[in-house]
Amino acid sequence: MQNSQYHVYSLPKDLLESLTPRNLVNQPRPRTPSPEPLLSVVASGQRACNICLGTTFHDVDEQRKHFKSDWHRYNVKTRMNGGNAVGEAAFSKLVEALDDSLSGSASSDDDENDDSDDAVNTLVKRTGRLATRSPSPDSARRAPETALVWYHSPPSTQIGVYKALLPSKTEPKDYVTELLNLQTSKPGGRTWAMFMVAGGHFAGAVVRVSPDEDEVQGESSKGKAKKQKKPKPDTEVILHKTFHRYTTRRKQGGSQSVNDNAKGPAKSAGAQLRRYGEQALREDIRNLLTEWADDIHDCERIFIRASTANKRIFFDLEDTPIQRGDDRLRNFPFPTRRPTQSEIIRCLAELTRAKISHFTEDQLREQDEAYIASLPKPKPVPVPVAPVEREKPQIQKLTPEEEALREKWSRLIEMVTKGRIEPLKVFWERERDTIGGIDTPIPEWAGEKVTTLLQLAARTGQPDAVQWLLEDARADPTIPVSSVNYTAKDAEADEAENGEASDSNVPSSTRPKGPSRTAYDLAKTKAVRDVFRRCAAAHLAWWDWLGAGHVPSILSQDMEDEQEQKKKVRRKGLKERVKEREAKEKEREKEVEAPAAAPAPRPKVEAPDSGARRLGGASGAAEAVSGLTPEMRMRLERERRARAAEARLRTLGGGK
Secondary structure (H helix, E strand, C coil), X not given: CEEEEXXXXXXXXXXXXXXXXXXXXXXXXXXXXXXXXXXXXXXXCXXXXXXXCCEEECCHHHHHHHHCXXXXXXXXXXXXXXXXXXXXXHHHHHHHCCCCCCCCCCCCCHHXXXXXXXXXXXXXXXXXXXXXXXXXXXXXXXXXXXXXXXXXXXXXXXXXXXXXXXXXXXXXXXXXXXXXXXXXXXXXXXXXXXXXXXXXXXXXEEEECCCEHHHHHHHHCCCCCCCCCCCCCCCEEEEEEEEEXXXXXXXXXXXXXXXXXXXXXXXXXXXXXXXXXXXXXXXXXXXXXXXXXXXXXXXXXXXXXXXXXXXXXXXXXXXXXXXXXXXXXXXXXXCCCCCCHHHHHHHHXXXXXXXXXXXXXXHHHHHHHHHHHHCCCCCCCCCCCCCCCCXXXXXXXXXXXXHHHHHHHHHHXXXXXXXXXXHHHHHHHHHHHHHCCCCCCCCHHHCXXXXXXXXXXXXXXXXXXXXXXXXXXXXXXXXXXXXXXXXXXXXXXXXXXXXXXXXXXXXXXXXXXHHHCCHHXXXXXXXXXXXXXXXXXXXXCCCCCCCCCCCCCCCCHHHHHHHHHHHHHHXXXXXXXXHHHHXXXXXXXXXXXXXXXXXXXXXXXXXXXXXXXXXXXXXXXXXXXXXXXHHHHHHHHHHHHHHHHHHHHHHHXXXX
């Protein structure tokens, strides 16, 4: 594959008439079908790059330029990491996905090369993570999407044109028709707008890519008398502009705004300069777009090479000549270098020059077969089993009568549970016929653990409600708990809470368990159990209290009086014992705390005034100071000495 001298907008007519679109793939294999492509190319006098899929070059300069390109360096580093090299079109798509575009490799400055290396390293890391993902089964055998549309001219000529030149969403069957439409001249000629922004560099141009319609007609109808004019070139730069602002820190990658969004705004002087540079760059570009608005409006294609953040500069502007979603917008379908005027010219030549290769139909067929054989077989797609949807239970709508009955049962259960006797009596007198009797089972929708109202009152510990239900309402205490909501766990919980009945001779281990329990078995307090026993004593003939009712014994009034008398005697004897114990304790305390008899104080014998007295006091002074602390002894000694001194003074005064 190589660039031809054919201009896309002025292809020969005989070539156009024989062109047909390629069927299987839009781009022929870059390598020749020979088993040793590199040796055959070298033998023919051409040079090739074995790393970049056998790309060939016409001369040494083109080969050296390729070795310095980002595409070649990316493939070298990818192959070193165990990856596969990519074509030039695929590499251009990877570049477009970067937030900040790659630095150009055309410059010979060492610093610029360092920036480019950092950008290539970033791209290798990002694509390395993406390469680990397995392709989806749907896209495993799909032909690759390329930036070029290839046409075949028998017997052995292929012409490639970039898709970006054709209208968007062109079907493969219309490729030939659209290529023929490109050969038609327009008034004023076809013009493009080309803009590049990267790393603070900007390059823009408005170029003419086809001659004016009037010029073409004039050349075809010029007579012998007219002097032949010098032919104009195929492309011409009408407007151009380049400038640069300091927006990116060297060897760091990314603009200052991207760094601020990721790590927070930096406060250094360099960061302030870079923010100012970004703002100035946006203002310069927008002013230029406003100045070129009329020329951009007449352009057939608008090519923009910029990162996602930088593309907003062209769209986020009032009265901008480039609207978001414009059908003329295109990306550069190949890798580009640093935005400069020379790079704009190179990209223009790359877009407008058709690509040409020479393969016979047999060679193309072999390439297609080899390509199909190299495609991985799609993995079988597992057929998802539709989950079985469970039928949701349909909620039956209640009639007004059923809703009223439920409301009455709810009120009745609430009054029994809370022990509200007076409202319960009034409500039962009014609604007894509707409910159906005092022993009517509680409906299952209520969610209660018991069967009857008597069992509910006993289980909730309401003695007044139990007494009213037994005596006035004549509730049956022998009905067992047969509710579906009363489980074995509930029975164990009730048994553990009730424990041994203090008034029952039947241990809890021998009492009935589970659904065979009665209302008495559900009683949690002694007051409730006493109500059952009193009713059994008063109305023994009503029910089988001691048998089916599980009441252990009756409790008559005489028995209660006897129990009360025993309690009084027991309390009286307890009080007497307490008094005796307190009296004994007081006597014992008096004996312990009584002080020993103190010795009688000796009469004080005053010494006669006459005669000398001995310093230090009487002979019993040693016994008097025994047991005292050193401080008290010193104090007592000072007092004795003071009294002796006073006695001597009085003696001296009497002598005079």
